Amino acid sequence: MMIQQKHYDVVWIDKGHTIFASTLRFIKAVSPSTIIVSYSPDNMALRHNQTQQYLECIPYYDYIFTNKSYILDDMRRLGAKNIHFVNNSYEETFHHPYNLTEKEKRELGGEVGFVGMWEKERCESIFYLADHGIKVKVFGNKVWDKYATYSPNLEIVGHLLKGEDYSKSLQAFRISLCFLRKINFDQQTTRSVEIPACGGFMLAERTDEHLAMFKEGKEAAYFSSNEELLEKCQYYLNHETERKQIALSGRERCLTSDYSNEGMIKKCLNIIFQNEVK
Structure with missing residues (x-):
């Protein structure tokens, strides 16, 4: 040895x-x-x-x-x-902002997006957004495929993203959703730092740990119910300048706190x- x-x-x-x-x-x-x-x-x-x-x-x-x-x-x-x-923590060699082409913005991004595995609670939250007129795109595992025709506001892409495409997607969405895994009782997840590190706007479940990592309304946005999730999506989709500033500040927090x-x-x-x- x-x-x-x-x-x-x-x-x-x-x-x-x-x-x-x-x-x-x-x-x-x-x-x-x-x-x-x-x-x-x-x-x-x-x-x-x-x-x-x-x-x-x-x-x-x-x-x-x-x-x-x-x-x-x-x-x-x-x-x-x-x-x-x-x-x-995030891997700085590929979790960082990219110069996205229009094709990448179109194929990897959208209004509101989520990249991750299917779970009941996050699926219900995404349905709630779609039911209330929010356009959502999901890159996920095959379980998501069964919901491909659920709503014209919901686009299911039946595969996960890897490498640079994953990072580019977090940046390309105007709003990137950050759900926590209920089976693990998570208070934060890898997306909690990967989304801001990639220069994306993060809308995450509100927890004490999230609040300690990124200031609410300054470096990230949070929700505690589907109703608040919808309200925040509607607000930030209509307040582009504020949304972009929060994304920039979230990226800066990743650097200054060395996440x-x-x-x-x-x-x-x-x-x-x-x-x-x-």
């Missing part, structure tokens, strides 16, 4: 579904000063996100980082020693090494 050939200050493991506890014990036996870190963007306190290998490894991680603030105590009960919350992947990792390393020198 590489750990036998060279000293590493940190071994960073993303998610770690297939890592065995014996591997972590071996790392510590060979290099006791190496700090073993776990990071996952999923709610690892929920069974559907776990494997038996992951559960057995939890006590052997020196630090665990999660973007789910509400699972800290649950993870401690599973054996986590040092667990810390960090915000979601990038690199910024998140720096924060984690600062926590680790500040603790280690005490």
Whole structure:
């Protein structure tokens, strides 16, 4: 193993579904000063996100980082020693504004848009908008296809977007919707930073974490009901200058608060090494 050939200050493991506890014990036996870190963007306190290998490894991680603030105590009960919350982050090499062609604006954008998997609650919210005259385009998985003829105000594109097309779409929509995954009890998601980072206007579910990341009405817009969602869509579709300024300010907040992947990792390393020198 590489750990036998060279000293590493940190071994960073993303998610770690297939890592065995014996591997972590071996790392510590060979290099006791190496700090073993776990990071996952999923709610690892929920069974559907776990494997038996992951559960057995939890006590052997020196630090665990999660973007789910509400699972800290649950993870401690599973054996986590040092667990810390960090915000979601974006990849600055492709989550950034692009010079969009008219063809890209037309094919990847629209009035109001959502890019993501089907879930009951978000589908009902999108139906509510369509029923009240808002034109919505959805790029999603095949489950969305069954609703392709639901309304002339709803356009279903039966595939998800990847790479630059995903980033360009978040920018191309006049309003990009940010729904939270109810099965994970999310308070924020990767779109929470990816939409503003791409220069898009974000209309997201209102949570304390969202409000802490982006100022309401200044750097993003929020809703707490379908009625408020409709009201905000109607307002910002008719207030173009204000909408564009909020999108610009949201992008600037991503930069000044360093919500990038690199910024998140720096924060984690600062926590680790500040603790280690005490």
